[in-house]
Amino acid sequence: MQSYSDSFGLKRLAVVSVFASVAAVLGIVEAMIPFAVAIPGAKLGLGNIMVLACLYFFRTRDAVTLILLKTMLTSFVFGSFSAFLFSLAGAVCSLAVMGPMLRLGRSWFSLPGISIAGGVAHNAGQLAVAALVLGTTNIFYYFPVLIVSGLATGWLVGLAARRLVDALERSDVLQFMRVSSPVGTAGQAGKGG
Amino acid sequence: MKRGDVWLLAVLAVAVVSFKLPDWLSPQDSRGELRAEIYVDRELYRTVEPKGEPREIEIRTARGVNVLRVSEKGVQMIEADCPDKLCIAMGRIDAAGESIVCLPHRVWVKMVGAPPGGDVPDAIVF
Numbered sequence: 301m302q303s304y305s306d307s308f309g310l311k312r313l314a315v316v317s318v319f320a321s322v323a324a325v326l327g328i329v330e331a332m333i334p335f336a337v338a339i340p341g342a343k344l345g346l347g348n349i350m351v352l353a354c355l356y357f358f359r360t361r362d363a364v365t366l367i368l369l370k371t372m373l374t375s376f377v378f379g380s381f382s383a384f385l386f387s388l389a390g391a392v393c394s395l396a397v398m399g400p401m402l403r404l405g406r407s408w409f410s411l412p413g414i415s416i417a418g419g420v421a422h423n424a425g426q427l428a429v430a431a432l433v434l435g436t437t438n439i440f441y442y443f444p445v446l447i448v449s450g451l452a453t454g455w456l457v458g459l460a461a462r463r464l465v466d467a468l469e470r471s472d473v474l475q476f477m478r479v480s481s482p483v484g485t486a487g488q489a490g491k492g493g
Numbered sequence: 494m495k496r497g498d499v500w501l502l503a504v505l506a507v508a509v510v511s512f513k514l515p516d517w518l519s520p521q522d523s524r525g526e527l528r529a530e531i532y533v534d535r536e537l538y539r540t541v542e543p544k545g546e547p548r549e550i551e552i553r554t555a556r557g558v559n560v561l562r563v564s565e566k567g568v569q570m571i572e573a574d575c576p577d578k579l580c581i582a583m584g585r586i587d588a589a590g591e592s593i594v595c596l597p598h599r600v601w602v603k604m605v606g607a608p609p610g611g612d613v614p615d616a617i618v619f
Contacts, residue, residue: 378576413498434601435535444509
């Protein structure tokens with residue numbers, strides 16, 4: 301039984317790693333889109349598609365692994381340590397909001413709703429770190445703009461995540477979740493392991 | 494749309510309004526001439542006035558160099574040796590209350606003072 305659950309864990313780790321690398325690639329693709337020119341600081345947050353899918357199928361701690369991997373990978377590509385810390389602060393805030401929202405149950409929040417909340421939390425986290433660094437809370441004047449843009453981008457990202465989750469549920473990529481999951485069927489694996 | 498989504502939108506609407514409210518209730522401090530205050534690492538580095546010949550100001554910080562273009566039209570970051578260049582993307586600012594932030598270099602440029610031109614009345618009384 302032990303090896304059974306170990307192989308399950310291994311498969312899960314593999315899938316989470318694939319999710320993380322897809323998220324990193326999405327982050328790189330996103331950096332090529334000159335989106336920040338219109339609203340500086342606003343991001344599409346394409347990587348959040350993978351975080352949402354990960355939260356949906358796996359445990360919250362797997363999503364933590366994902367954002368750590370994703371942030372490290374993109375920081376290696378783009379550079380500085382402070383950028384790494386800023387991204388991480390945003391990602392952690394985002395996850396802290398999206399995790400509990402998803403665990404509340406399917407009837408409460410739609411994936412676009414969760415995605416919007418995560419995006420706004422991401423902005424809030426980054427602004428909080430920026431406020432600490434600059435020693436002023438003045439930059440929160442920018443928050444309303446980011447909330448409004450986060451509504452649009454978060455909704456789109458949520459729709460994309462919805463499609464991905466549906467497709468993954470139809471495909472047999474995550475079949476092992478259903479067959480051998482020690483914690484139940486796919487999508488309910490919230491409190492497993 | 495699920496019931497939680499409706500609550501979420503309500504919370505966000507309240508957040509937007511409450512962050513904007515101080516602006517509406519008490520407009521920016523508009524005393525003195527319009528100027529841009531440049532802060533580096535929380536300390537006032539330099540104050541420049543957006544008037545006269547266009548010129549470029551180098552902001553040398555311990556973490557890197559930014560170049561700020563100052564003209565009658567306002568101020569704008571035109572160079573930065575940081576990776577993200579977000580401060581350049583922020584474009585030109587020309588009204589009190591606006592900011593340009595370069596986080597990697599801990600640079601914060603903030604417009605304060607009266608509106609440009611000086612032809613805006615202090616108050617209108619009916």
